Amino acid sequence: MNNDLIYKSQARVLDEDLAGRASTSGADALLAEIVRLERTQERQEARRRFTRSPRRAVLGLAAAVALAGAFVVVPSFFRGAEQVYASQAVTIDRDGDSYVFYITDGDPDPAELQKAFQKVGLDNVTVKLIPVSPQQRDPVVGFDKTDPDARMSSTLSDCRERVEGCLSAFSVTADIKGAAEFRLGRPAKPGEKYAYPADASWPGEALAGVKLQGRSVAEAVGVVREHDLKVSYTLEWPLRDGGVGVRYELGVPASRIDPSWKVATAVTYNDGVIILHVEPGAGATPPPGF
Structure with a gap:
């Protein structure tokens, strides 16, 4: 690599x-x-x-x-x-x-x-x-x-x-x-961008004490914007072989996200952006390679 x-x-x-x-x-x-x-x-x-x-x-x-x-x-x-x-x-x-x-x-x-x-x-x-x-x-x-x-x-x-x-x-x-x-x-030093993601709800982080896990995307986005933060999306696709884990599709545009889908977790790099990890709903079709 x-x-x-x-x-x-x-x-x-x-x-x-x-x-x-x-x-x-x-x-x-x-x-x-x-x-x-x-x-x-x-x-x-x-x-x-x-x-x-x-x-x-x-x-x-x-x-x-x-x-x-x-x-x-x-x-x-x-x-x-x-x-x-x-x-x-x-x-x-x-x-x-x-x-x-x-x-x-x-x-x-x-x-x-x-x-x-x-x-x-x-x-x-x-x-x-x-x-x-x-x-x-x-x-x-x-x-x-x-x-x-x-x-x-x-x-x-x-x-x-x-x-x-x-x-x-x-x-x-x-x-x-x-x-x-x-x-x-x-x-990290105060204000320094992280090289590794942190749970956005941790104390001292952008959404300290706010749990978005399990909420709909629409509700989570509303909360994020109330905090004057930007939103980015990652889709978590189940492994094709049924094994434990997921494949991450990064930087997914909002146009592909169903507002009713559920948030798996929310992470931050301390850069003013909250990355919502979203679980595709039933019937969602993964792109080629996922």
Whole structure:
């Protein structure tokens, strides 16, 4: 995937990058306006409660995002790992054929992380921090790579079991070849546009405390405009094979949206626009490719 496209709007996983992509429970997360995955996780985990760290948490992708690289969520990395590097920002373990990274600084210096990666031989791996909502509690981890055999995983377990003060943890193939880039969420500065979508109803966001989920499009649009905000639409089409997840059709014109259709969720990039994720009604026909 072209590096310039990956986080422009959504990670933003850019809206353009998400078009036609399938979002599943195991992978394809920053390429979704990941809200659907967040809702799925809420149901599966009875909405995990996050303990706020004294540091600002590394923020971002609800579980994590696989941009160009393969991505899976695993229950734990902690078995059989041996520490090979440690600093204030990151601890690195060697676990079989992978390195495991435990992030302990919510807004780390990319240069410090770069140095840590080089210490374990990952000379071609770079790190970029992306702005996300200060209210984002799930860690955002993006990964782009040129090595087709490289694999990256992110744990949903409490990484503090392994490293005190850990905020998020992920692993990557130790013998990765070619250039690769990690993207980690950091709290956005006041007024800064997010690179990853946030629930518009979160405290401090554009529609703080206002729930649009389940309302008709017509009603939701009225609420958005009452707040002097603009509206954009994304359609969530069920997967053709009946699997769990949806395909996102982005930037859908209002002329194709039935006012009676229901809103699945509403997200924002802190740019004055509310993106309504809409569930097409019965009988709606998806465009080619969906």
